Amino acid sequence: MRDAVIVAARRTPIGKRNGALAGVHPVDLSAIVLADLAATAGIDSAVIDDVIWGCVTQGGEQTGDIARTAALAAGYAESVTGVTVDRQCGSSQQALHFAAAGIVAGQYDVVVAGGVESMSRNPMFSAAQGKDYLGPRYTARYPEPPSQGLGAETMAERWGFSRADVDTFALESHAKAERAVSDGRFLGQIVPVQTEQGIVTADQGIRPGGTLESLGALNPVFREDGVIHAGNSSQISDGSAALLMMSGQKAEEFGLTPLVRVHTAVLAGDDPVVMLTAPIPATRKALAKSGLTIDDIGAFEVNEAFAPVPLAWLAELGADASRLNPNGGAIALGHPLGASGARLATTLVHHMVDNGIRYGLQTMCEGGGQANATIFELL
Structure with a gap:
């Protein structure tokens, strides 16, 4: 029985909006990771059957099937095709799912899954600016327009999270990221990016030393009496990430050691107006399908x-x-939208390998009230 394994996982540093990576065209940002991925594995790009590439704002510099453009910009053989995927924030996690399914089905032997988003150069919603992208039949069913921020406020209210709860979680995220950098945990996954200002080697968004008092000075963004603000929300970012995937048989043929295999891959949908709750049913579905329990996941x-x-x-x-x-x-x-699923996978896979963790799970909320959930198994 065929399986889908990951043999390499790499990403750029994540740049802040209008920060260190803002001057890099998203095709080039993608190409940097794609070129490094093939070089890391030591394979000829001509063996790659397809590049499946997540990207959300498919307009401006990110239009025209950026997957194919990026593959060519990376120096891949002209025989390597590319297809661009949009499942909103989960686009590159969906690319991973498509890649795994294609490998298991025998349609692919070797494939790259990943994604890119330059939110500095292609602002969120800019592709839909001035356009009714929902249509009258959708709005007849859901008169209240979807809003991620209001959805987050609804979740905080529904689960009873206070301003201190969400701010404490945000501070812990920065503290954990700071420790990861200090311990060198990202060194094996980050591809340096050369810019006109110099080489970028580290994520830009980490802000150590925050306090509840400093976050308390930030005003809520979506409701005057709400709890959501810039400090406890994901950052608008630029970045790219990619995974080299193949069948176990092909990895053996190439003499490559798989890092993990894709154990289980599922989807779930939930309320499209609140939009953010689907990771909960997606995780339950993944566990039920895999036969694992929540405690089996490391x-x-x-x-x-x-x-x-x-x-x-x-x-x-x-x-x-x-x-x-x-x-x-x-x-x-x-959170560089189209790259985030592959970024999460890259970080998770390296963490599993570095710590001998047998099972890891990733999931993320997505526009339309959707979620992907993926379980990896260490090999």
Whole structure:
């Protein structure tokens, strides 16, 4: 029986909005990771069957099937195809799912899954600016327009999270990320990016030393009496990440040692207006499908779109909080939309390898009230 394994996982540093990576075209940002991925594995790019690339704002510099453009910009053989995927924030996690399914089905032997987002150069929602992208039939069913920020406020209210709860979680995200950098945990996964200003080697969004008092000075953004503000939300960011995937048989043929295999991959949908709750049913579905329990999972990556998302996930799933986002999350590291699923996978896979963790799970909320959930098994 064929399986889908990951043999290499790499990412750029994550740049802040209008920060160190803002001057890099998203095609080039993608190409840097793609070129490094093939070089890391020591393979000829001509053996790659496809590049499946997540990208959310598919307009401006990120249009025209950026997957194919980036593959060519990376110097890949002209025989290597590319397809661009949009499942909102989960786009590159969905790319991973498509890649795994194609390998198991025998349609692919070797494939790259990943994604990119330059939110500095292609602002969120800019592709839909001035356009009714929902349509009259959708709005007839859901008169209240979807809003991630209001959804986060609804979650905080529904699960009873106070301002101190969400701010404390945000501070812990930065503290964990700072420890990860200090311990050198990201060194094996980050590809340096050369810019006109110099080489970027580290994530820009980490802010150590914050306090509840300093976060308390920030005003709520979405409700005057709410709890959500810039300090407990994911950061607008630039970045790219990619995974080299293949069948176990092909890895053996190439003499490559797989890091993990894709054990289980599922989807779930939930309320599209609140939008952010689907990681909870997605995780339950993944556990049921895999035959594993929550306690069998040694590490979790639950995307920190807003602090109430992982907090509600913890409250509902009863997971060990010490296993959640052990190296920090999007509140500290940033959330380059189309790249985030692959970034989470890259961080999780390296953490599993470095610590001998057999099973890891990642999940993230996505536009439309959706979520992917993926379980990896250490090999």
